[in-house]
Amino acid sequence: MEVKTSLLDNMIGVGDMVLLEPLSEDSFLENLKKRFDHSEIYTYIGSVVISMNPYRSLPIYTPDKVEEYRNRNFYELSPHIYALADEAYRSLRDQDKDQCILITGESGAGKTEASKLVMSYVAAVCGKGQEVNKVKEQLLQSNPVLEAFGNAKTVRNDNSSRFGKYMDIEFDFKGDPLGGVISNYLLEKSRVVKQPRGERNFHVFYQLLSGASDDTLKKLRLHRDVSKYNYLSLDSAVVSGLDDAANFRTVRNAMQIVGFMEDEVQSVLQLVAAVLKLGNIEFKPESRCNGTDESRIKDKNDLKEMCELLGIEQSVLERAFSYRTVEAKLEKVSTTLNVAQAYYARDALAKNLYSRLFTWLVTRINESIKAQTKTRHKVMGVLDIYGFEIFEDNSFEQFIINYCNEKLQQIFIELTLREEQEEYVREGIEWTNIEYFNNAVICDLIENNKNGILAMLDEECLRPGTVTDETFLDKLNTVCAEHQHFESRLSKNSKFLTDHSLPHNCFRIQHYAGKVLYRVEGFMDKNNDLLYRDLSQAMYKANHSLIKQLFPEGNPAKVNLKRPPTAGFQFRASVSTLMKNLQTKNPNYIRCIKPNDKKAPHIFTESLIRHQVRYLGLMENVRVRRAGYAFRQTYEPCLERYKMLCKRTWPHWRGRAREGVEVLMADLQVPAEEFSYGRSKIFIRNPRTLFFLEERRRQCLQDLATLIQKIYRGWKCRSHFLLLKKSQIVVAAWYRRYAQQKKYQRIKSATTVVQSYARGWQARKLLRELKYQKRCEEAATTIAAYWHGTQVRREYRKFFRAHAGKKIYDFTIQRIMQKYFLGLRNNLPSMSPIDKNWPARTYLFLDGAHAELRRIFHLWRCKKYRSQFTEERKAVYEEKLEASEIFKDKKALYPSSVSQPFKGDYLEISKNPKYQKLNNAVDEKVLLADVVNKINRANGKGTARIFLPTKKSVVLADQKTGQVKASVPLPDLTSVSVSTQSDGFFALKLKEGSASAVKGDFLLSSEHLIEIITKLHRIGATATDREQLSIDISDEFLVQFKQDKVCVKFVQGAPKNGNSVSCKRKNNRLLEVSVPATA
Ligand SMILES: Nc1ncnc2c1ncn2[C@@H]1O[C@H](COP(=O)(O)OP(=O)(O)OP(=O)(O)O)[C@@H](O)[C@H]1O
């Protein structure tokens, strides 16, 4: 991107008209054209920006451009609207001056676009942050909403503003936007009901119909077809380059951002729809019998739908369209409306509805964007009003619009042309006044309180009697006839009597921008702006909060019989407030010029532009700016800019700035007539002088740049060298430190080694000495001990021989015995009586005592062992002992029985209910109860029998039944015979001749043979009445079977018999029992 260093560099044409040489209208236009052809649409006249409408989008509004112009001086870069916006913003932020940006020009010249560019630039360069961004966004988004409702296509401009807008943007001390206030000026509401040929109604109607969804249209009871609505002109419904549908979405989105609630948006759309519906209501005449004319609504469908939309009772509105009630003091008179009046009422309602909706929108937007804080703020006002316009048919609205432009031109003249000239006087410069056209006289013609046109209009409106537009024109003709800017056919001024371009029902005003012919028709009505009370009351009754709000005068409780102020009066008042407001602020001008009437790019219609340049007073502007002095600047910045041109002022001037500039000018030998010294500024007469200064400055800057470069390079090299030097010192210091550290460590470790050797040598020497000393001491002690011993022995020898021997002996014996007993105690064997261990004998002479101690210990442990026996266990052991006495080493069965306890009652006869009877039959205590095999005497086979010995008898009973089979009293039992082998056979031998012996002896076998025999033997031992039961142990004995004596012989069984004992009767005399060999 090329960055220009001055307004005077690389410029196409001349960027500032003040520097134009030579200056003439033609050269002015030529310069404009040259720049326009090169897409340079902005040109300065001093600080005023001339803006040519390019009618095409140019790439000069990019974010890069914003950055380029940000914080740069006004003349630093090529002319741009951003430079003006930046200047205004910075002077607001830094110098605390309220600003206003006045954008003027005729319709289609680009005012609205310019105002948006200014706003977007300010938004881009001011502070950022969530809150600030929201404010910015709301301020910017208010534009599409207001444009949709307030702009329309006219023959001059496809997006013509049909209302005036002044927006105050408020900033805090940092320059961050806080909010804003919008003021609107008189909307051209007649457009709602009628549009001139080739023009459109307000954009919003077309946007709604083409952009809303089918659903929304259905809800609003609308058709998409524009031709269905009387209020929408057909011939230019579609504007090329204007996408109504897309714009509708933009507007909806903008409304949302600004803060409209969804129901508010809906209400607004309902009102827009209602206006369209209203236009479709048509009336037909109806004559009444009393001769009066009445009107009737032709088709009530639209009325019905409109009433439904707005929640109005149909009959109420229908009546309001048919009657008019006039209230005067206490009287109320109702008159019927004829068709024309009904149409008038309808249109009045539509216009009011729409214009009030527009005012409500502005109020609602203001509510959203107003500053939240109450802190003092700075203000930047942006004024964008409808431009001066001349139509074929100009009415009240154009009159008002042009009046407003007239006022703005006036303020421009006041502040630039007059102010400029006054500045010369103020600065004490010699000055001859320059003539310019001052339009104050036209403003006076319109707004003069006594005989101004607006005052006449108001007067006519308020006058009782018949008042019409014609009577108003008559009045003008009499009052203003003499005025040089007022022209009328009927005025006394005979000059226009034959002017056929001036119809009878018109008057013409010579505005600053040209002559405009106004048709008086409708002036009175529009100024009165009356809405029949019946209609406002009908609206107030609507069940629709927004409508109710818009027609407060319809509230019957607040009937106000006073006439509301007229439209003209209101407008004049608001314009006057605006002018006062603008005068308090620092003005910045943007003068928009329209290059052609075709709305086309690249076309430069010279005549049209020449006309605008003339009426805008641009030439005068340049002339005044240059007449004496083309350029002025306060001394300080001037000295600052050119001080390098003189050695005395460069680089610093210590004195006052003015003196510095004087020295500078003298040094440069600028001719005295080329400049003047004012009180605070220097004024340069000729642009050539300025160019000369600039050229010298440019050359000087080059020299200075070389100088700066030289010094900079020198400085850079020196800095680099110094840095290297500094670094070298640091590196050297670190290296030296490192080397010294290493050296020190080496010395230190060598010292430690030497030191340790020396210390070791010293220590060893000391050790040797100490050891020698110790040996000497020990030797001395030994010698002393021996010597003492010798001494003592010599002295005590006589006592030692007589007693010491016995004592030593006793002591030794005592010590030996003590050692023996302690050893014995520690090595005692276990407490088991059968443990055969005993410590070995240690001393021979203690042999007897050792054996005795062994015996005593054994007896003691046996006693200990016995003492833990109960009576029962004792009896058991006694039995066991007895069994041992009887069988030990006699019967092979015995060893296996030793470990078996003698249980006695194996059958638990007393407890077992099966043997209850048997138990009862035995009187005595049962000593043993067991099942034995009774050997059949005949075949040697066994039969199970219960064997029950008591103290008195031995009972044999049946095992199953318990029935007693035999009972042998003990005295009848003489002996018992058993084998030596491991079998359980035993024979009970009975006394011969006793009762029991009838059947002979019993041969039995039992698993508990040892126990049975022992028990029987014990009974015999304790009995006193009979002999001891003898027990025979032999492998052959005789048994008495009845009369026969049978020999029972026990033989070792062959292995084939297995392990079982078998018994066989061999013959009458022999019964052989075969016992297994291993048993
Ligand atoms: N700087 C610009 N760059 C591109 N196009 C522009 C520029 N300024 C204006 N235009 C074009 O000119 C048209 C008319 O401009 P604008 O609406 O700003 O005129 P205006 O002076 O506000 O007119 P009115 O008085 O009727 O409201 C715009 O719609 C746009 O197409």
Ligand SMILES: [Mg+2]
């Ligand atoms: Mg505009």
